[in-house]
Structure formats: C-alpha cells, structure tokens
Amino acid sequence: MAQRWPWPQEFVRNMCILAHVDHGKTTCADNLVSTNGHISKHQAGKIRYMDSRQDEQEREITMKSSSIALRWVNPKEDHFLVNLIDSPGHVDFTSEVSTAARLADGALVVVDVVEGVEAQTRTVLRQAYRDRVKSCLFLNKVDRLIYELKLSPMDIHLRLLRIVEQINAANQQLLSEEAMARDSARKSSEELVDAVDLADELDFEGEDLWRYSPELGNVAFGSAVHGWAFRLDTFASMWAEKLKVKSENLQRVLWGDWTYRPKDKKAVRRTSDSQANTIFASLVMKPICDFYDSIYMDLDKDRLTGMKKQIQAWEDVDVGKLSAGATATRELASRWLPFADCILRMATEHLPSPLSAAEQRLPVLCPKWFAPKPISHPMVEGLQKSDPAATPVAYLAKFLAADLENLVLTGDTPKGEQDVDFVGICRVFSGTLRPGAELYVEPGQRKLRLERIFLLMGRYLQEVKEAPAGSIVACALSGESSELSVERCLTLCEEPEGPCFETPYSSQAFAIVRVSIEPEDVAHLKALERGLRLLHRADPSVSVEAMVSGENVLGCCGDVHLKRCLNDLEKLYARNIKLCITPPLVAVRESIAKSVDKADLKAASLFLPIWMSHLHDASTEAGSMMSVPSDDDTITSEAVQVERWNMSPGGVMTVWTANRKASVRISAMALPPTVLEWMDRHAEALESVIHRQQASIELMGASDGTLLGCLSEVEEQFRQLQADVDEPSFKACNESSISLSGMSVDRGSRTLLLDGSGTWQLRHAYDSGFGTRRDEEGGVPHWMRPHLLAGFYQASAAGPLCEEPLRGVAFLVHSANGQGPAGYREEEEHGNVANPYGPMSGQVMVATKDACRYCLLRKGFSRISEAMLAVDLHCEQEMLGKVYAVLSKRRAKVQNEVLREGTSIFYVQAHLPLANSFELARQLRQAASGHVSFHMAFSHWDLCEEDPFQACSPEDLEEMGDQPPPPNTARKLVDDIRKRKGLPTDEKVVKDATKQRTVTRMK
Ligand SMILES: Nc1nc2c(ncn2[C@@H]2O[C@H](COP(=O)(O)OP(=O)(O)OP(=O)(O)O)[C@@H](O)[C@H]2O)c(=O)[nH]1
C-alpha cells in the first residue's frame, strides 16, 4: 500500500457503516476486509475483525468506531482506496457514530430485513443527513427470510419493497423538516412567494440525492454472514444474456410491479388482483431461494449440478464433495454473488470522493466560514477544493489509546507496563500533513507538534510519511498541552487564524447514569484523577465531575457504556488501583408544577425543607414558614429591610442584596409543553447561539448569519410560540408586554428568563453597549442585567432540591431596582474596601440566584422530572406474561403491543423510568429463559405528578400520627441524590426512639 501513497483523491472513498444494533455492520466490514487478505475468506463473518477489543468480542457488540484502509480495483482497473469506518449501533455509543459520520464523506446504511427499520436506524439516518453524508443502502440478512421465516419469493419481494419505502419515508421526513424550517424562515422575512411558475426549473433541493432506489443502483441486497450481495444490475445483465433482451431495459422493470411474459419477451404491468409473481420474485429471488433449498438444510446434488452449468464462478466446484450447511452455502454463494465486489462497486459509484463532497459538507462542518456563503479568506479555496498544496487544515475527531512501540491500538488490553499514549484520528481537509509540522489549535495560539503519521488498519497502525487532503490518518502529537488537556476534538491548522470546525458530539448527550468513584487507598487519589481525565479524553460521551464533597462522579450514557468505562479505567487508565464504585445514581431534572389545587395552598407560600432551615433566623423547626408581606405589589422598604427575602402569596419572591441596597422580584412558572418541546428540538443550536455565542445554521432563518441575526430569530420564534400558547399563566404574561431576556439550555437545563417590563431583549446581552445604555422607565437597570443573567444561569444549572439542572421553568422578573445604581458603581470603581459585602455585581448575582431557586420551593409546586427510557422488546408469545410481570414491577408504562406478522413474536414498546432500569437485562432473561431481546434508549423527561414534599409539613405529620408516611418516589429520588452528593437530608437517623432506651437487665 505504502508505495502508492498518497492516493489520487478522486480514487479515495471515506465510508462509514451505520445501522441499528446487531443489524450486521461488523459482519459486513469483515467481508470487505477479507478482500485485502487481512483475514481469510472462511473467517470473514465469524471473526469480527473490527471488534478488536476483548470485551467487544466477548459481548458481540461494537463499542467504538474503528477504521481500516482497503484497496480495491474495479473492473475498469481503477485502483481505489476505501477508508472503511465501522461504528457501533448501540445507543449508548451514539457519540462514536457522530465521530464516524464526521470523518467520512459517505455511508453504507445497513438494515436487517427481518427486523426492519428500527429506532437507531432513524437516528443514524438523521446523523448522516445532518452531516450531509451521502449514503447507500444495504438490506442484510435476506437469508433469514428464506430459511427462517420461509417466505415465498413473492413475499420476500413485498417485504423488501416495504423496507425501502419505510427508509425513504424516514429520509423524506428529514428533508421536509428542513424544508419547513426554510419555509418558516422565508415567512418571517416576508418574502413569501404568491405564485410558482410551473414551467420553471424548481429547486427541490436534494430530494433525489437522498432517495434510495434499487433502479438507481444505490441499494444492494444480500447476506453478510453468507458472503453474498447483489444489485439489480447483477441479475439484469445475467438474465439479459439468457433471455436475449436489453440489460438496461430489464433493470428498469426488475424492481417494480411488473411480470414477465416470455412468449413475446414483454414486461407487463401487474394488476392488483394478479396472482403472478413479479419479475424480481421470479428472476431474482426464486433462483436464490432454490439455491438455499438445495444446499442449506439438505443437499440436492442434481439441482446444484444444473445450476453449476449456468454459473461460471462455480466451474471448479466439485458438487460431489459438498455437504449441506452454512459453510458450503457461504462457499458457493460468495463465488456466485461476491459481497465485497458488489458493495465496493456501489460505494465507489455512488459515494462522493473527498473532492466532490467538500463543497456540500463544509457549511455544516464549519458554519462560521462557509454558511450561508463562504467568507473571503485565502484559505477558503484550498478547503473547498480539498487541495493538497494549500495550507494544512485537519480535524481531529477522536483520541485513541495506542502503543506506539508495537504500532497497535491498545483497545482494552494494554501490552507491557508502559503508560498509554494517544493518537488522534484526523481527517485532513486541505494541505498535506507531514511529521515535524507545527500546528495551531484553533481558535487560539496553542501549538502542537506533529510527530508521526499512521494509516489505520483495524487495530494496527502503519506509519506513512505524509497525509494529503482527503485522507483519514492517526497522528501522534506532542506539545505543552498534548498530555491531559480536556479537549476531545480539535481543529488543527498551520496558520494561527484558521477555520474552527464544529464539534460533532452534542454536548446535549445525556450523562444519565452516574457513579461516584474513589480509590480504596487515599494515596492513589492523584492517579485516579489522572485516569479519569484520560478516560474523559478518549471517550467523548463521558462526563467527569468533582463534587463539593470531594468525590469524583463519572457520568455515562447507559448501563453498557458505564460497564465499558469502568473496565477501561481499571485495565487501562488507572491501572493497579483498587477502586470503590457506588451503585449507579440516576440524573433528574428539577421543575415546577403548572398549577396546584387551591386547597393545598395554606397560609404560607414558601416551604423550606429541613436542610434549608438554617435560613430561618432563629427557628429551626422543619417546614416553618416565612413571614408574608401584607400586599403583593407594594413593598414597604422598612419591612423588607428586616427580612432579606420573602415570598408573596402569589409566589413572587423578593430578595435583597446583603447590603440591602438593591432587590429583585422574581416568580417562576411552568413552561408550556410547546415551548419546552421547541427548546428540546433546537437544544444544540440554541446552546451554540446562547452559550457559545456562535451563529448556527439551524437558527439563521432569513438573517445575515451573524450571531445577532440568530438571536433575533430565536426571539421571533419565541414570540410566535408565545402567541399560540393557550395556557392561562403563560397567556397572562403574553398579554402584558413581556420579553425574552435570557435562556439556559446548558447541561440539560431548559429555562427562560422573562422580563415583565418588556424592555430587556435577549440580544441585548450580546450587544457591545450592554450595561452602559440609558435605563428605560420601569425596566431592569442596565447595570444589573449581566449580574441577573449570571445568577439565572447559576440557578438553572443547580436547583434547590438536589442541585440538579432545572427543566421547564420560566422565571419572570417583576422588578429589579437598586437605589441610585450610579452611587454603587462609583463606590465600586473607587475600590471602596470598607464595603463588607463585596462588589455589588456579586451581590446582585447571588440575590437573583437565591430568588430563582427559592421560587421553586413554593409550597406544593416543587416537582422533579425523571428520565424515561423507551424499551423496544421482542419476545415469544408464551413468555409475554412473564415479561409483563417484570415490567410492571418496575413502573413501566406499556405503550404498544403488536404481533410481528408471519411469526409468533410479540413486539412491545414501553416507557420505563431510568431509576428502575438497572439489571433489567438479567431479570428479563431469567424470567423469559432467554427468549427475549430488547433495546433501551433514552426517550424523554417525564414530569412526576408527585410533590416531593408532600406530607412533610408539621401539620401533615401530626395528622398522620404513628403511621409510616406514604411512599413518595420523587422524594426518594431527591433524597438518594442528595445523599450521594454529600448534601444534608432530613432523614431521621433514629427511627424509633423507644427502642433505644437503656433497659436495665432484670436478673
Ligand atoms: N442470518 C444472518 N445473520 C447475520 C447476518 N449478518 C450478521 N448476522 C449476525 O448478526 C449478529 C450481529 O452481527 P454484527 O455484525 O456483530 O452486528 P453489528 O451491527 O456490528 O452490531 P453492533 O456493532 O453491536 O451494533 C451476529 O450474530 C451475526 O452473525 C446475515 O446476513 N444473516
């Protein structure tokens, strides 16, 4: 390989394999790898070469993306280099799929024809579409339709037709979603066209590009495990010769609803009541079914000998020596319809080369430079042309642990005692990388030195001298910050002012399962922390937090992911350290109820749990109430100056700064579902606009693509939503003039800050004049706004119940005032050290944070949202009862239950709270003696109906007397999290005081 390196770009294909879990990606990859002699043909499909980790092999599931460079020569003698990237299908590893999609230009989407289009198939399609990765389709496991489901050739055709339709519908949905977004953007800019000229060329952008059609040749069928695959042209040319018809014509009617009339060699349209088989069924599936009949279960030598005459590739096969079974099936089928030839031909014909993909993909990868139009910069052209002679720009998508001495990726089994090294998988977008190059980490001034470059060959590394644009390579880097930096993907460029590519991983990925980790021996703490940082670097979807209590908390996307991370930590990154790991802790979100029963609202409006009771001056009695101001709207300053904060019966919280010179008045309400859904849908784009202050294509709308334009678009969309909402509390605020002034979508929070006076707009925070303009009448003073925002962000990140992010809460600022702000500012500027409370900015921030947090403690209104998983479960009919028994014990809500046609398998869809999902796999398998398979993925956050503080007030406790309190799931979750975080709870340590009396023993 090395002698031809570097490869001409038009003959390079960067292709990833995407699919739902277990649909056969790795098996497909095996077949392709075997063409290059890395594994033998007999082993292909069994060895799962790309699953190089031990745990992957043991559990038969791919856990990381891996890449291999393959050579292939097409019939025209063109030499291709295909960089093949296998990706995991399990939801826990979605971020690995993002990496794969980001590195590649094209994708092979694999669908299991027995299971059909599943949840994760849709997710990967969405990912490919979002990254503008063009794809081909492979319908795998056709063999199972033949010998397992025993379908007739006609039924097989119908089933394949339906799957192609389904998957096209899924793609179509993505297209129309985007078209709708574009349309609404046009509407908002009032450029709506009144008429469309039908004679004109209309721009149905991309519709054909994203359609799978066997006639076009971007769909293949086959069985990876038996090593065969075909496209329509394979059979069209085979039959054209025999029937003496034109191959192209035959190809056009081969897939559709046509039958063949041999006497006049015509294709006739099938009528709806026709019993005749389609051409596909009779000319394609029938021979394949016959083949399986004569070799898979029983051997039919005569029939095989007959077939042998027709199939050239079987010339040297001795039918007499064959015995029935999978091995012989594979041997013959892979000669007849060779898998790799079919798939690689499809890939090289239909997937773009790095050259042709660049223009489409750059606006998505680097919107700052390329969306909506490329900026003018000397480096733009080099990137668009993927020019090897331009300034080098590479994108480092992922770090992998490697052993550079032996040139292997370490996987999960380190060799020897040396420490882990990392190589970064890079995609070169322009220029040529050479060892010794000094590369800037964009954006910024930090530099890294490129030490060595490798081609990725599965788990092996092959050193090369250079990497031109369009290639995927592993790079060993050195430099001040190369060890232990926190970044996991970087844009590298030889110039300090280069482009900065967007991170593919959504920072919205949920670290929903968390454990806290500590070393058995405290002396190992440093080593553990280092290990956690290495793990954090190697795996983009891990989160590591240090708690106030000093614990290290590791967050993962699910049960399987957690196990892999712990395994990596013990074997690789924090070796020889004994670890104590707590049972998994789930994440929740804090929220607020829309409304509560009026009867619940007793005299007081604020309920303080016992752990906050220190806030009361003298009284420490659980649940005692704060004083209530006599009037909701007017605050007499003397009264308030005594009490730093209080809540009106209407739920408006007033908080004064510690020096009692400024105050904020804030109330909280639940966000209407439509607004919350809108925030969820655009979470990533909103996060980039609001928190990272980067423009986002999704929210660019009709604007000029600047950050301010995006912010106006956000405001506009919010106004439209606000106008449509018909919930009383939100409506009320919609009638008075209320403006959106802040938003938080960071780390899973979903909150809004609204300004009651309507003068404070979201975009003001990003204006250059923020904080220095003239104050409006009745509005929040400008100097206070940044501090209010900061306080709001802090409160959104950690709520009062258990320091978890808030979700679905809108905070309304009723008023904020400081007496003569100029006075304080002067005081501050002159560095008045006599002020014992610190700068005003900090005080306002704390006051706002407190106000927002206490709002959620309004009596009866506190709520939490639980993470719900969607469970898709398949099981045999007779096991259904047992499966239901397991599910119902775990508070699962069954949504749907259907019998899969043609089988006795039931398909159940349910929602299950994450907290109850641990060890589900084991329990289900035990209950159903293994006859069950299922797939779990995060689905949504569900607002619990229960008030965590119900029946906690002294009166309630009195009423209950001796009885144990009713079970309260919300409360239990809150308490569990508080305990794990080292926060105080109000659980009584002494449960039954009478038992603790010292009893004198009677002798
Ligand atoms: N009958 C049949 N089984 C297949 C075929 N292709 C794959 N399999 C089986 O399906 C199972 C899963 O295959 P893998 O290749 O590991 O699937 P995967 O998509 O890589 O799975 P993940 O990486 O875990 O998402 C294995 O037991 C394969 O033997 C096929 O064409 N026919």
Ligand SMILES: [Mg+2]
């Ligand atoms: Mg796999």
